[in-house]
Amino acid sequence: xxxxxxxxxxxxxxxxxxxxxxxxxxxxxxxxxxxxxxxxxxxxxxxxxxxxxxxxxxxxxxxxxxxxxxxxxxxxxxxxxxxxxxxxxxxxxxxxxxxxxxxxxxxxxxxxxxxxxxxxxxxxxxxxxxxxxxxxxxxxxxxxxxxxxxxxxxxxxxxxxxxxxxxxxxxxxxxxxxxxxxxxxxxxxxxxxxxxxxxxxxxxxxxxxxxxxxxxxxxxxxxxxxxxxxxxxxxxxxxxxxxxxxxxxxxxxxxxxxxxxxxxxxxxxxxxxxxxxxxxxxxxxxxxxxxxxxxxxxxxxxxxxxxxxxxxxxxxxxxxxxxxxxxxxxxxxxxxxxxxxxxxxxxxxxxxxxxxxxxxxxxxxxxxxxxxxxxxxxxxxxxxxxxxxxxxxxxxxxxxxxxxxxx
Amino acid sequence: xxxxxxxxxxxxxxxxxxxxxxxxxxxxxxxxxxxxxxxxxxxxxxxxxxxxxxxxxxxxxxxxxxxxxxxxxxxxxxxxxxxxxxxxxxxxxxxxxxxxxxxxxxxxxxxxxxxxxxxxxxxxxxxxxxxxxxxxxxxxxxxxxxxxxxxxxxxxxxxxxxxxxxxxxxxxxxxxxxxxxxxxxxxxxxxxxxxxxxxxxxxxxxxxxxxxxxxxxxxxxxxxxxxxxxxxxxxxxxxxxxxxxxxxxxxxxxxxxxxxxxxxxxxxxxxxxxxxxxxxxxxxxxxxxxxxxxxxxxxxxxxxxxxxxxxxxxxxxxxxxxxxxxxxxxxxxxxxxxxxxxxxxxxxxxxxxxxxxxxxxxxxxxxxxxxxxxxxxxxxxxxxxxxxxxxxxxxxxxxxxxxxxxxxxxxxxxxxxxxxxxxxxxxxxxxxxxxxxxxxxxxxxxxxxxxxxxxxxxxxxxxxxxxxxxxxxxxxxxxxxxxxxxxxxxxxxxxxxxxxxxxxxxxxxxxxxx
Numbered sequence: 001x002x003x004x005x006x007x008x009x010x011x012x013x014x015x016x017x018x019x020x021x022x023x024x025x026x027x028x029x030x031x032x033x034x035x036x037x038x039x040x041x042x043x044x045x046x047x048x049x050x051x052x053x054x055x056x057x058x059x060x061x062x063x064x065x066x067x068x069x070x071x072x073x074x075x076x077x078x079x080x081x082x083x084x085x086x087x088x089x090x091x092x093x094x095x096x097x098x099x100x101x102x103x104x105x106x107x108x109x110x111x112x113x114x115x116x117x118x119x120x121x122x123x124x125x126x127x128x129x130x131x132x133x134x135x136x137x138x139x140x141x142x143x144x145x146x147x148x149x150x151x152x153x154x155x156x157x158x159x160x161x162x163x164x165x166x167x168x169x170x171x172x173x174x175x176x177x178x179x180x181x182x183x184x185x186x187x188x189x190x191x192x193x194x195x196x197x198x199x200x201x202x203x204x205x206x207x208x209x210x211x212x213x214x215x216x217x218x219x220x221x222x223x224x225x226x227x228x229x230x231x232x233x234x235x236x237x238x239x240x241x242x243x244x245x246x247x248x249x250x251x252x253x254x255x256x257x258x259x260x261x262x263x264x265x266x267x268x269x270x271x272x273x274x275x276x277x278x279x280x281x282x283x284x285x286x287x288x289x290x291x292x293x294x295x296x297x298x299x300x301x302x303x304x305x306x307x308x309x310x311x312x313x314x315x316x317x318x319x320x321x322x323x324x325x326x327x328x329x330x331x332x333x334x335x336x337x338x339x340x341x342x343x344x345x346x347x348x349x350x351x352x353x354x355x356x357x358x359x360x361x362x363x364x365x366x367x368x369x370x371x372x373x374x375x376x377x378x379x380x381x382x383x384x385x386x387x388x389x390x391x392x393x394x395x396x397x398x399x400x401x402x403x404x405x406x407x
Numbered sequence: 408x409x410x411x412x413x414x415x416x417x418x419x420x421x422x423x424x425x426x427x428x429x430x431x432x433x434x435x436x437x438x439x440x441x442x443x444x445x446x447x448x449x450x451x452x453x454x455x456x457x458x459x460x461x462x463x464x465x466x467x468x469x470x471x472x473x474x475x476x477x478x479x480x481x482x483x484x485x486x487x488x489x490x491x492x493x494x495x496x497x498x499x500x501x502x503x504x505x506x507x508x509x510x511x512x513x514x515x516x517x518x519x520x521x522x523x524x525x526x527x528x529x530x531x532x533x534x535x536x537x538x539x540x541x542x543x544x545x546x547x548x549x550x551x552x553x554x555x556x557x558x559x560x561x562x563x564x565x566x567x568x569x570x571x572x573x574x575x576x577x578x579x580x581x582x583x584x585x586x587x588x589x590x591x592x593x594x595x596x597x598x599x600x601x602x603x604x605x606x607x608x609x610x611x612x613x614x615x616x617x618x619x620x621x622x623x624x625x626x627x628x629x630x631x632x633x634x635x636x637x638x639x640x641x642x643x644x645x646x647x648x649x650x651x652x653x654x655x656x657x658x659x660x661x662x663x664x665x666x667x668x669x670x671x672x673x674x675x676x677x678x679x680x681x682x683x684x685x686x687x688x689x690x691x692x693x694x695x696x697x698x699x700x701x702x703x704x705x706x707x708x709x710x711x712x713x714x715x716x717x718x719x720x721x722x723x724x725x726x727x728x729x730x731x732x733x734x735x736x737x738x739x740x741x742x743x744x745x746x747x748x749x750x751x752x753x754x755x756x757x758x759x760x761x762x763x764x765x766x767x768x769x770x771x772x773x774x775x776x777x778x779x780x781x782x783x784x785x786x787x788x789x790x791x792x793x794x795x796x797x798x799x800x801x802x803x804x805x806x807x808x809x810x811x812x813x814x815x816x817x818x819x820x821x822x823x824x825x826x827x828x829x830x831x832x833x834x835x836x837x838x839x840x841x842x843x844x845x846x847x848x849x850x851x852x853x854x855x856x857x858x859x860x861x862x863x864x865x866x867x868x869x870x871x872x873x874x875x876x877x878x879x880x881x882x883x884x885x886x887x888x889x890x891x892x893x894x895x896x897x898x899x900x901x902x903x904x905x906x907x908x909x910x911x912x913x914x915x916x917x918x919x920x921x
Contacts, residue, residue: 103590104539107589119597121600121604121707123819143831162826162827163829168814177837178834180838181840184847187902190903190906191910191913192910194888194909194910195910198911198914201881202915204751204919205916206828206919208773209918212832213913220837390824391708
């Protein structure tokens with residue numbers, strides 16, 4: 001048996017020798033047209049109100065106190081909480097009639113993130129996991145699927161396996177578990193030496209354990225991991241995104257996409273406004289507007305928007321009716337999301353909700369399955385593909401139909 | 408703090424130093440030796456296994472060391488590694504049959520009731536938070552733990568769950584039903600799928616959308632089963648029911664009573680002694696909980712009696728049904744089998760896959776997240792963490808466990824399906840600050856106390872190894888690490904121990920069941 005040897009130094013040397021950094025983590029450089037596409041999901045956790053974001057109805061009984069702002073898209077107005085998005089939203093399309101059957105946070109999240117209803121014991125993979133599975137990333141050193149920021153239900157690999165779960169960085173801008181805690185870094189060599197001795201004596205040792213540890217060490221010593229930290233970003237850029245976890249998350253997301261990560265999810269919470277809806281959404285917008293608008297602008301400037309499908313959504317929207325606590329409750333019957341990039345048409349507005357709030361169903365309803373199908377189609381996934389569960393049960397990759405107008 | 412809670416420094420020194428432990432044990436936790444061990448079906452199970460090994464031309468692995476079996480038992484029934492305290496107590500018992508007595512004592516420990524209740528709750532109700540207000544998972548857990556503590560027959564427990572009526576707060580078993588509430592209504596398909604998987608060992612939910620690809624389950628049969636749960640709605644008065652489609656069992660209609668509410672009839676049918684699936688499904692699951700891998704995979708798609716190679720499962724299931732569905736007896740029968748007591752190391756040149764499949768060697772499986780974290784937290788403390796421990800320790804443990812399980816990847820309801828080891832998990836083990844907080848020396852961690860009190864270097868090394876990997880260091884390990892300790896001065900000694908504990912925690916030996 002080959003003797004075990006864990007060492008960061010040797011791996012560092014190996015990584016350097018094999019260093020393929022065509023795009024690098026710094027500077028965009030020219031990209032070939034054949035660049036495989038990536039997915040960026042900006043997840044607004046809690047269920048953002050369509051009325052206080054991309055589908056305001058000011059001056060109506062349901063409109064609340066929010067005003068509107070004109071965008072660069074003729075005829076499109078969005079909530080005036082979003083002056084900076086008004087300058088960028090034309091790069092994406094606005095879906096104003098998304099419908100889901102799930103009004104519970106966990107189930108709603110599942111439905112939007114996977115494009116399937118939760119059912120039985122089969123856990124469907126998230127869209128990010130599917131694209132990582134179908135279009136694997138060749139380079140080592142970075143996880144293919146990443147979730148940035150605090151998230152209650154981060155994207156999962158489901159039946160495709162936990163290896164495709166989104167790799168979590170709860171505090172974006174830091175390396176978190178990609179490096180040892182600061183106070184023990186000096187002791188790492190001794191630790192790895194001890195580990196080698198202990199492992200060599202364990203007769204029943206499964207190879208899979210060593211592979212995982214080797215993979216971890218490779219990631220810890222890869223120069224590509226610098227994509228997770230922001231030291232070399234100009235102060236002005238960092239300021240534009242905003243000095244808070246979500247702003248940093250959006251900036252890290254851009255760096256990860258540049259570095260070739262296949263699927264990135266950035267999460268912002270604070271939208272579950274059962275009470276004080278207006279204030280909650282104003283507070284969230286103060287974080288979301290600068291970060292998201294800067295991200296979209298930078299993706300466009302760096303020519304990443306062509307190769308990145310961008311989906312901005314939450315698990316559902318909020319009731320047209322404002323409750324006695326000045327809040328809005330869960331509403332999966334006609335909510336909004338932004339979708340574009342990666343070949344998906346921008347500048348479109350799809351669907352319409354009833355300004356009086358009387359009609360539950362929106363015009364030209366788009367089921368969440370169809371949003372998922374559109375994302376997958378844009379990413380080049382075959383719509384008729386069947387994925388296989390570990391028990392050999394075939395599961396259609398999507399039950400939805402891509403939105404023709406957007407592709 | 409009472410005298411029973413806190414060990415005096417002197418007692419702790421004795422514990423770490425390894426004197427006969429019985430002398431310092433202040434409380435009266437279930438004492439091995441007092442517990443009656445029920446007669447085992449073990450002889451017949453072992454005979455069946457041996458016949459199978461012979462037919463396959465396999466030489467079984469040698470028996471495992473007692474401490475290795477102690478580790479397996481504690482992981483399976485408590486979700487932790489044995490504490491140093493427990494190891495000392497176990498080793499102080501030199502009379503034959505100590506593993507049987509120990510297993511029986513573990514099953515009487517409240518920690519095991521809580522731990523196994525969580526395992527069962529996942530099977531019966533999933534791991535999701537579920538509907539707000541009408542689903543109270545915590546109450547269901549308490550109810551299950553209480554039923555296990557008072558040794559309620561398993562069939563009676565399942566009948567109560569399936570036929571439960573009332574409010575989810577006053578009658579916690581109702582949460583079996585309300586776990587499936589979606590948008591204010593009970594999702595009967597979810598309950599039918601769960602019922603088939605958990606109590607019959609069949610995956611009928613494939614037939615929810617289409618006929619089962621491998622077995623003889625049809626969509627109509629699934630709908631018939633679901634109809635037992637049809638038209639249910641939680642209301643302020645409890646569960647309301649509107650009559651709907653005609654309920655129908657997929658087979659064995661003659662076992663079902665004519666009279667009663669639909670769910671009462673279903674509960675009686677599921678647990679009728681003539682229904683072989685109930686006992687087989689339970690036996691396969693208990694085997695899975697004990698070994699980390701069910702006798703036949705997947706855990707909830709169990710082949711019929713008489714399947715070649717599964718004779719041991721037949722025997723366990725028969726014994727379970729014949730003796731009044733005594734879950735405790737079933738666990739003990741599995742724990743006393745030759746398969747459970749076998750080493751995980753292969754005899755020279757034997758093929759691992761074939762040996763594991765035939766249960767001729769103890770299978771090497773990854774610990775589930777809650778076992779890994781439980782083991783870590785226990786290893787970081789020389790004392791047993793349980794209800795006797797002080798409140799702060801317990802609260803800290805509960806909080807750490809929850810977030811670590813989430814980050815390590817919660818396997819959900821399907822926790823006996825084997826999952827690959829991932830890079831993210833390795834990174835979490837190596838670099839997350841929790842292991843370092845738990846393992847690095849300070850006056851409250853095991854390594855700190857060991858450094859302070861364990862006396863000479865060989866003793867400190869031995870105690871560290873026992874606390875982490877439930878064995879003593881090998882000759883090679885002693886030769887390598889004793890000089891490290893000998894050369895370390897002052898606070899450095901604790902750091903060396905911390906680094907060794909880190910290495911043990913990151914080894915396959917710690918994070919796999921073996």
